[in-house]
Amino acid sequence: MSVTVAEQETAARAASGRVVNDFSIQIATVNGSGSQTANLVLLRSIFQMGVPVSGKNMFPSNIAGLPTWYTVRASSKGYIARKKEVDLLVAMNAETAKEDVLTLAAGAAVVYDEPLKLNALRNDLIFYPVPFDKLIAPVTTDAKLRRLVRNMIYDGVLSRLLSIDMAQMEKALRKQMGKKLKAIELNMNALKAGYDFAAANLPKRDLLVVEPMEGKTEDMILIEGNAAAAIGCMMAGVTFVGWYPITPSSSLCESLIDYLKKYRKDPETGKATYAVIQAEDEIAALGMVIGAGWMGARAMTSTAGPGLSLMAEFTGLGYYAEVPAVIFDVQRAGPSTGLPTRTGQQDILSAAVLSHGDTKHPMLLPSSVTECYTMAMDAFDLSERLQTPVFVMTDLDLGMNTWMSKPFDYPTTGYDRGKRLDADKLKTIGEFARYRDVDGDGIPYRTVPGDGMPPFFTRGSGHNEKALYSERADDYTNNLDRLVKKFETARTLVPKPDVQMDGRGGVGIIAYGTTHWALIESRDQLKNEQGLDTSYFRLRAYPFTKDLFDFIDAHDRVYVIDQNRDGQMWGLIKMECNPQQVAKLRSIRHYYGLPIDGRSLTTELLNQEGKGK
Amino acid sequence: MAKVNFIGLESTAYRGAKTTLCAGCGHNAITERIIDSFFELGIQPTDVIKLSGIGCSSKSPAYFLNAAHGFNSVHGRMPSLATGAVVANRKMIAIGISGDGDTGAIGIGQFVHLMRRNLPIVYIIEDNGCYGLTKGQFSPTADLGSTLKSGVINDLPPIDTCALAIELGASFVARSFSGDPKQLKAILKAAISHRGTSMIDVLSPCVTFNDHEGSTKSYAYVKDHDEPLSEVGFVPYFEEISVDYDPGTTTSVTLHNGSRIMLTKLAEDYHPTDKVKALQMLHETARRGEYATGVLYIEPNKQDFVDMLGIVDEPLAFLDQSRTRPGKAALDEIVESFR
Numbered sequence: 022m023s024v025t026v027a028e029q030e031t032a033a034r035a036a037s038g039r040v041v042n043d044f045s046i047q048i049a050t051v052n053g054s055g056s057q058t059a060n061l062v063l064l065r066s067i068f069q070m071g072v073p074v075s076g077k078n079m080f081p082s083n084i085a086g087l088p089t090w091y092t093v094r095a096s097s098k099g100y101i102a103r104k105k106e107v108d109l110l111v112a113m114n115a116e117t118a119k120e121d122v123l124t125l126a127a128g129a130a131v132v133y134d135e136p137l138k139l140n141a142l143r144n145d146l147i148f149y150p151v152p153f154d155k156l157i158a159p160v161t162t163d164a165k166l167r168r169l170v171r172n173m174i175y176d177g178v179l180s181r182l183l184s185i186d187m188a189q190m191e192k193a194l195r196k197q198m199g200k201k202l203k204a205i206e207l208n209m210n211a212l213k214a215g216y217d218f219a220a221a222n223l224p225k226r227d228l229l230v231v232e233p234m235e236g237k238t239e240d241m242i243l244i245e246g247n248a249a250a251a252i253g254c255m256m257a258g259v260t261f262v263g264w265y266p267i268t269p270s271s272s273l274c275e276s277l278i279d280y281l282k283k284y285r286k287d288p289e290t291g292k293a294t295y296a297v298i299q300a301e302d303e304i305a306a307l308g309m310v311i312g313a314g315w316m317g318a319r320a321m322t323s324t325a326g327p328g329l330s331l332m333a334e335f336t337g338l339g340y341y342a343e344v345p346a347v348i349f350d351v352q353r354a355g356p357s358t359g360l361p362t363r364t365g366q367q368d369i370l371s372a373a374v375l376s377h378g379d380t381k382h383p384m385l386l387p388s389s390v391t392e393c394y395t396m397a398m399d400a401f402d403l404s405e406r407l408q409t410p411v412f413v414m415t416d417l418d419l420g421m422n423t424w425m426s427k428p429f430d431y432p433t434t435g436y437d438r439g440k441r442l443d444a445d446k447l448k449t450i451g452e453f454a455r456y457r458d459v460d461g462d463g464i465p466y467r468t469v470p471g472d473g474m475p476p477f478f479t480r481g482s483g484h485n486e487k488a489l490y491s492e493r494a495d496d497y498t499n500n501l502d503r504l505v506k507k508f509e510t511a512r513t514l515v516p517k518p519d520v521q522m523d524g525r526g527g528v529g530i531i532a533y534g535t536t537h538w539a540l541i542e543s544r545d546q547l548k549n550e551q552g553l554d555t556s557y558f559r560l561r562a563y564p565f566t567k568d569l570f571d572f573i574d575a576h577d578r579v580y581v582i583d584q585n586r587d588g589q590m591w592g593l594i595k596m597e598c599n600p601q602q603v604a605k606l607r608s609i610r611h612y613y614g615l616p617i618d619g620r621s622l623t624t625e626l627l628n629q630e631g632k633g634k
Numbered sequence: 635m636a637k638v639n640f641i642g643l644e645s646t647a648y649r650g651a652k653t654t655l656c657a658g659c660g661h662n663a664i665t666e667r668i669i670d671s672f673f674e675l676g677i678q679p680t681d682v683i684k685l686s687g688i689g690c691s692s693k694s695p696a697y698f699l700n701a702a703h704g705f706n707s708v709h710g711r712m713p714s715l716a717t718g719a720v721v722a723n724r725k726m727i728a729i730g731i732s733g734d735g736d737t738g739a740i741g742i743g744q745f746v747h748l749m750r751r752n753l754p755i756v757y758i759i760e761d762n763g764c765y766g767l768t769k770g771q772f773s774p775t776a777d778l779g780s781t782l783k784s785g786v787i788n789d790l791p792p793i794d795t796c797a798l799a800i801e802l803g804a805s806f807v808a809r810s811f812s813g814d815p816k817q818l819k820a821i822l823k824a825a826i827s828h829r830g831t832s833m834i835d836v837l838s839p840c841v842t843f844n845d846h847e848g849s850t851k852s853y854a855y856v857k858d859h860d861e862p863l864s865e866v867g868f869v870p871y872f873e874e875i876s877v878d879y880d881p882g883t884t885t886s887v888t889l890h891n892g893s894r895i896m897l898t899k900l901a902e903d904y905h906p907t908d909k910v911k912a913l914q915m916l917h918e919t920a921r922r923g924e925y926a927t928g929v930l931y932i933e934p935n936k937q938d939f940v941d942m943l944g945i946v947d948e949p950l951a952f953l954d955q956s957r958t959r960p961g962k963a964a965l966d967e968i969v970e971s972f973r
Contacts, residue, residue, distance in 0.1 A: 242972035252968055258958030260950040261722055263714075280968065284960040292946045294957050296721045300714065301747040308707075308714025308744070309721075315705060316683075316722035317951035319958070338708050428969045431962040436955050470683050470703040471723050471949060478696055480706040489651075490696070 040228045042072045042097040044108035046179070049121050050172065051114050053085025058197055058208070059172035060091040064423060065193035066176075066185050067095050068243060071234035075101035075538075076243075076423040077616060082268065082361040088117045098545075099237060101425060102538035103418075103616040109183075109229055111175045112139055113153075122146070130227035132178055147226045149219075151178055156214045161207055170211040177215020182223065183231045187216060242428050246419035249390040250349060251276035252429065253397025254321055255284060258436055259347075261320035262297040263309030265328060268361045269417040270351035273323040303328035307335040307346065314345045315479060317441075317469035319401050323349035325417075327358065329368055329375065336410050337376025338481045340504070343456070343465070345404035345439070347397075349413045351420040354614045363614030364417035366534055369589040372412045373563055379501060383511050384412040384563040388537035390426045392561075393419065398432055399516055405439035407511055408467055416584070418535045418616040442466040442474045453477075455488040456500060463506030508564055515562035520572065524556030528630070529576030531569070533560040533590060535616060536582050542619030543626070550623075551632065560590070565597060573602045580626060586612045640676040640872060648673045650697040655690055660812030660838030661760045665697045667815060668729070668758075671822040672699060675870055682727045683719060687712040687741060690767050690840075691733035691760035710741025713748035716755050717939075723949035724940045727826065728755040735765045738774035738793045745795075749802035749831055751939040756825045756832045757804075759795055760812075762840035763851035770843030781848030795835050796930055797916045800909060805830035805933040807912075809925060811856050812838040820866040820895075821929060827870065829890040830938040837925060850923075861919055863904055863928035867896035887932055897929060906932045 046063070050056035057078075064076040072095045081087035094104050106126055112118040112133040119142060122131060127145040140148040157171045173194075180190050190212055198205045250273050254262075259281075264274040278297050285294045300306035306322045313320035324332065329350050339346050352368050354360035359367075374381055383403060385396040396413055404411040446466065447453060455477040456465050468474035477488040485496040524530075532540045537559055547553040558572045573579050581591035588608035595603050609625050611617040627633045636644045648669045653662050672679065679701035686692035688709035695704045707715045712730050720728050737745045737759050748757065763776040772780075775795065776788045799807045806828040810818040818836065825832035837856050839845045845852045850859075864885075871892035885897045885905060897906060904915060912931040919926040946953070 242969060244972045248972075252965070256959055256965065258953075258955055260953055260958060261718060263718060284964045285958070287946050287957070290946060293944050294946055294950070294953055296943050296945050296950060298717065298721065301743055304711060305714035305717075305744055305747065308711045309718030311707075312685075312705075312715035312718025312720075313722035313951070314718070315715075316719045316726075316949075318718075318722035320718065320722070334708050335711065342705075429965065431965050432959070436959075468703075469951065470719075470726055471681075471952070473680075476680065476701055476703040478704040478706070481708055482706065 038228060039230050040108070041230050041232050042095050042234060044229045045092055045094040045104045045106065046109045046111065047107040047121075048091045048093070048111040048175065049114045049117050050089050050091070051116070052080055052083060052087055052089040054172065055169040056089065056091065056113070056172045059176050060093065061423070062173070062190060062193045062197055063176050063179060064093050065196060065243065066180070066189040067093065067231055068238055068241075068425065069189045069192060070186060070231055071236075071238050072097065072231060073099040073101060073237050073425060075425065077103055077418065078422060079615060080362050088114050095231060097234060100538070100542045100619065102542055103618045105618045105620055109227065111179070112137065113172065113175070130229065132175055132182070149178065149182065149223045151175070151215070151218060156218055157211060160210045160214055166207060170207050173208045173211035174215035177212040177217075178219045178223070180212070181216045181219035182225060182227070183229055185231050187212070238425065240428065241425050243423050243425055244390050245272065245421055245423055246387070246390045246393040246415050247273040247351065247421060248276045249393035249426075249429070250323075250397050250413070250415065250420070251280055253394040255280045256432055257319065257398040257401040259319050259321050259401065260295050261310065261313035261318040262295070262322065263300050263306040263313070263320070264297070264322050265300050265303045265306045265324070267303070267325045267328050269353055269421045270323040270325045270328070270349060273349055273351060273420065303331035304334065307332040307348065310346045311335050311339050311344050314339070314404075315469070317472070319405070320345070321347035321349070321401070323351060325351050325353045326355045326368055329372060333376045336382065337378060337380055339410040340376065340380045340382060341378075341481055342479050343408040343467075344410075344479070345408055346410040347400045347404050347413065348410055349415065352414060352416040354612075360614045362417070364535070364584070364616055365612060365614065366414070366416055366536075366584040366589070369414065369583070369585065370593060372414060373593055381508055381564070382410055382412055383407065383515060384414050385516060386414050386533040386561050386563070387419065388534055388559065390419070390424045391429060394429045396516065402437040403511070403514060406437050406464070406514060407507060408439060408464060409507070414534065416535055440464055440466045441472070442468045447474065454486040456484065456503070457486040458503050458506065462510040463503050463508070464510060512564045512566055515564065515566065517566060518561050518568055519559040520568065521557045522575070523554045524576055525554060526575060527577050528553065529556040529558060529572055529579040530582065531558045531560055531572070531579060531590070531594070532582040534584070536584060539617045539619045539622050540582065543622040546619060546623040547626065551627065553630075563593065565594065569594065570598065570602060573598065573605055577605065578607060579605050580607045580609050580629070582609045582611070582617070582622065584611050584617050586610060639673050641678065643673070645669065645673045647701065648679060648699055650695075650700045653694070653697045655693065656842050658841040659690070660762065660836075660840070661691055661694050662697070663812040663815065664758065664760055664818065664836050664838060665694050667818045667822055669698050670819050671826060675823055675826055676872070677727060677826070681725070682729060684729055684731070685712050685716045685719065686731045687733070687736040689733040689736045689765070691731055692736060694731050694760070695729075710736050710739070711744055712736070713741065713744035717748065717751065717753055720753055720755060721940060721943065721945070722951040724945070725949055730755050730757045732757065732759050733773070734759060734761040734763060734775040734795075735773040737795060742774070742793070746798070746802055749799045749804040749833060752803050752805050752830045752936055753939045754829055754831070756822070756834070759833075759835045760838045761795070761835050761851070762838050762844050763849065764840050764844040766840050766843055770840070777850035780850045783843060783846055794916060794920065796833070797913055799831075799833040800912050800931045804833045805936040805938075806832035806929070807931040808833070808929045809835045809837070809927050811860055811925075811927060812836055813853060813857065814860070814927070817862065817866055817927060820868045823868040823870065824866070824889065824893070824895040824929065827889045827891055827893040828932070828934065830933070830936055856925065859924045861924045861926050863915070863926050863930065864897040866928055869894045869896065887934055889934055895929060895932070906930065
């Protein structure tokens with residue numbers, strides 16, 4: 022296979038003369054310049070034409086003045102993972118323009134701000150110079166407004182170059198702007214200025230075209246994972262939220278606050294059926310959640326790596342004292358402050374065993390915005406059923422980027438409030454002992470203050486079945502062993518994996534979270550380009566279900582894909598494998614802060630298969 | 635027949651497990667006064683939650699009100715736990731027990747924010763100026779120049795938790811001494827009746843590590859340097875208020891539930907509702923090497939944190955699905971906004 026797919030594709034394109042609905046556009050701007058509106062309008066217009074899209078924002082940890090790149094991918098096949106190759110660059114940022122242009126593959130197109138003179142850099146690209154300042158001048162005389170609507174000009178240019186219907190642009194703009202009529206008018210004028218300029222001055226020389234499609238996006242929505250998770254939390258009946266702002270999780274609680282304000286007022290009194298408290302730090306945020314959960318409230322927090330570190334102490338208390346709590350970890354690139362605005366799956370190991378001593382915690386692993394929604398509800402049910410902190414491990418890519426999704430279904434099942442002692446149950450069991458395993462599943466019965474049931478004294482220190490202070494060896498080990506039994510019960514309750522057994526015993530792949538989208542594409546590449554069929558085990562939760570080990574047994578080689586440096590999930594799986602299973606496991610790692618892409622995955626897997634170039 | 639309170643309970647109903655603290659520990663005396671206070675106020679023990687951090691002091695919630703749920707949590711973090719608990723069930727009466735290390739060192743951040751929020755809770759610091767459970771190291775309330783048993787001298791100034799609490803927004807701030815049962819009980823009863831944060835710093839000498847000559851938190855030192863601001867009397871709301879104080883020397887403050895706290899003035903110009911004067915007085919007595927005891931500051935009608943949240947009257951923790959899961963129309967409306 023010496024001719025690369027990229028080369029094949031280029032040849033195919035040249036032959037057909039057009040590349041329809043299958044390319045990616047990268048827009049390089051300065052953050053704080055109002056480019057987000059223009060980018061979302063572009064994304065939405067293509068989506069409205071029926072073409073599957075994804076939008077990924079690569080932004081700095083800064084409010085204004087640093088470089089930002091936004092990538093819109095259109096894919097007729099419905100691939101919505103990041104695509105590494107850029108087919109069309111919109112270069113608006115003088116600071117990065119040169120490097121942005123130099124890294125493009127030959128044949129790519131560049132729309133750029135004319136004074137940057139980027140056309141002098143290379144002669145193997147297609148350049149479209151646009152005099153943005155000249156074009157914006159007649160739109161408005163207000164300097165501040167000029168700066169804000171200037172970016173709409175590139176949408177107008179792209180509308181013309183890529184044949185994106187201007188009516189769709191206008192519809193997307195109206196959707197984006199809501200009722201701000203003055204702003205809509207200004208932006209429309211900028212959009213038209215760009216379109217007219219392109220129509221008069223920029224003959225089409227590239228091959229990229231958007232054409233209306235049917236059957237892929239009609240019923241779909243565009244949403245970020247954090248908003249989806251917030252909707253899930255509200256539908257799960259959250260009554261207490263304790264949080265501390267941190268990128269990339271802030272928008273989860275902020276969206277939640279908006280939804281709660283709107284939909285969770287008592288119809289009679291107008292009072293809130295929830296409380297949200299912005300805590301002084303993440304220690305306090307989880308402390309409040311543990312306090313509220315102990316009282317019987319459905320309580321949650323959301324955070325990211327540095328906050329997770331601070332939550333270690335209370336997580337251990339929640340585990341040992343057996344108090345429900347839901348913790349969303351929208352993962353970003355660490356260690357330490359790391360890259361706050363870049364993505365990764367770097368907290369897997371630390372969340373699994375967060376806090377000192379012997380601890381382990383259930384983790385749910387959403388891959389999609391739909392799962393952000395459904396797993397939010399699962400998390401509340403599981404944390405009350407298991408009486409323990411439950412983590413929902415999303416990441417920046419899922420949480421903050423815009424994803425195409427089917428609309429969310431209204432939940433069909435009611436809350437699971439877990440084993441709460443009531444008068445009838447008390448009669449059956451005779452005597453209440455908070456930490457006694459009455460049913461043999463490791464999960465004891467629980468009472469809460471004010472419920473009229475027998476009280477007990479909760480503590481993070483050693484305790485016996487009756488919750489009394491104890492340093493006795495047998496009390497201690499009985500308790501720790503029961504917690505293990507509870508964890509075994511958790512295996513049967515967590516969301517089941519999604520398994521596709523196409524690999525005929527050869528190559529199996531285990532992946533989780535946002536890697537899913539790159540892997541769909543990669544598996545197609547492996548099959549179509551190499552004839553390599555693979556099985557796919559999409560892990561949806563920890564503790565692992567028995568199926569995981571059956572899957573490993575059923576294949577010769579099993580690749581575990583992690584978006585972290587150390588193969589954290591690979592390590593966690595190995596901890597529970599027998600030596601034969603361990604020998605089959607291979608690790609693929611991706612960790613430069615951007616979402617994993619299908620091509621990189623394919624290349625690395627082929628390398629490890631000994632089929633690399 | 636044993637004496638019963640006005641809800642028909644004997645004082646034994648307010649007791650807890652047997653203490654495991656050292657004999658003579660000031661903390662045990664405080665525990666006794668807590669038992670007396672809840673008994674005399676006629677509060678159902680099951681209406682109370684007891685919370686603490688870590689340390690000798692934080693063990694004591696196990697030693698009173700057996701019929702109440704308790705939570706001995708992690709070091710310095712009782713305030714956040716209490717915040718979640720109190721907000722989740724606003725019907726419960728919360729009492730938090732902390733120590734000078736638990737509050738002044740590891741937990742100072744959470745302490746600050748609890749005071750600032752004016753969360754409805756009785757927050758007691760059992761203050762012995764040292765870390766008892768780890769064998770006597772200095773805490774941040776140890777006085778400048780006081781010595782450890784080993785002879786080590788404290789070279790940092792103390793944190794005045796009362797001044798801090800007043801400054802930050804607590805609406806009831808008092809200081810007392812574990813060896814003064816009459817004053818402590820009167821203050822505790824008023825604190826329990828107050829709605830908002832009631833912060834009480836109770837000097838409580840550590841008989842094992844901090845009750846020697848070089849300590850400024852020993853029994854002998856505190857006895858000699860205790861300057862009662864006023865004589866504290868407390869009249870619960872269910873008693874007919876018929877005490878006849880001389881208006882020239884008595885200040886009466888009505889608490890939210892109609893109880894009154896009566897302060898017979900000893901200091902001439904002291905009024906406990908003046909924040910600036912309260913702080914000035916604290917600085918002046920500290921300069922003289924004395925502890926001002928009594929109710930230092932009170933703001934009886936300040937809105938508390940739970941009221942500020944605008945939440946429903948019933949406990950959030952007990953709201954069922956019909957109250958907390960919006961209907962399908964709400965979800966449809968939200969989904970529509972993302973099309």
